[in-house]
Amino acid sequence: MPRIPDRMPTSVVAQTYRCCREPTPTHGGQGHLATTGCRLGSGFPRCLCRRMSAARHCLHAAIDASRRGTPAVLAVAMAREGSTYAHAGAMALFGPDGTQQGWLSGGCLEPQIARCAAEAAVAGMPVWMEIDTREDEDLLSGSSAGCRGRLHLALLPLLALPGFDGLAQAWLQGHGGLTLALEADGRIAASVAEQALRWCLRWHTLSAAPPRVGEVQVPPPPRVSVFGAGPETTVLLPLLRQLGWMTTLVEQRPRWSALAALADRALACTPTRALADCDGSDAALVMHHSFELDREALDALASSAIPFLGLLGPVRRREDLFRLLSPTQRAQLSPRLHSPIGLRLGGNGAEAIALSIAAQLQASRAAPPRLSAVAQASDRPRRSHRDTLTAAPRLLAEGAR
Secondary structure (H helix, E strand, C coil), rough: CCCCCCCCCCCCCCEECCCCCCCEEEEEECECCCCCCCCCCCCCCCCCCCCCCCHHHHHHHHHHHHCCCCCCCEEEEEEECCCCCCCCCCEEECCCCCCECCCCCCCHHHHHHHHHHHHHHHHHHCEECCCCCCHHHCCCCCCCCCCCCCEEEEEEHHHHHHHHHHHHHHHHHHCEEEEEEEEEEEEEEECCCCEEEEEECCCCCCCCCCCCCEEEEEEECEEEEECCCCCCCCHHHHHHHHHHEEEEEEEECHHHHHHHHCCEEEEHHHHHHHHHHHCCCEEEEECCCCHHHHHHHHHCCCCCCCCCEEEECCCHHHHHHHCCHHHHHHHHCCCCCCCCCCCCCCCCHHHHHHHHHHHHHHCCCCCCCCHHHHHHHHHCCCCCCCCCCCCHHHHHHHHCC
């Protein structure tokens, strides 16, 4: 890797985009957003967000484009001000044939982003883009989004970032979060755990270089291991994958073997053997619809380090299972076990149950840990598939009404 020089020439031409309208060139110094008078003297904040990563599908498409030599462009939200659809770290991939993976808005901003991405691909140079919807006129003209926010985007042509596909693959494999850092002089650095790459590029003259240093961190995709298949699996696994979860199905019964195709990985072995590969999961769900197989799974999971455990079925069934476990195992499971698993969303049947489980998993990524999930659940009426809400998930549920 060639040495990165201390400084590279930067363009003095700044360009600020107002949603879906022609760009207006302005002149301003480094660190100055000339059209708004906003000065980001301290640079963009470092994003330490622990939100659910939604970058899985985008980075998977980026790997494919890089290895095929496709001139695709990765658009990354580096920062935002006010209300925007995308948060820092959000991504979208724009292909040369008009294809797109991922979203940075509700669809109103993508045409303008796609046009700029095409210019970045042709030039083989990164483009810095700012989209501003904070003024009143944007409510009824321009994008008509009405979000009243400002989004700072870096458009990165993948062909100018050799080796990026290896970092994206390491991210998908759960080796660590992806850190992306941009410098005003054109230096770009990306890393996943101990793997790190640097590139030295020139910002396209179409755009302004970022005011100072910009850095975002994209957390690794969450991982869930599902112990046992059933009627809910056909809906649950595709839904979790679409939400960005990496899924492992642990099932050795021939009746359900065909459902292995719905998971990212399938293990036809006992829970104890599966945990040798799954102990790094963020969550595990026990849902065999078989009392003995569920007992076997809980027996193995008791000594695991998986922080979120879900058990399908009513409270009485859980109590019967606990009677067959040792006091030590019950103590190990209780603080982590969500039983019955699933939020109270309403509805009946396998599809509604799958949705309720996915909703609780999604909410758990932003919720604080509980002292005793089982203790809270035991005080409630004994109904199947009831949730054990914490304050944060309850607020989410009430806000959706």
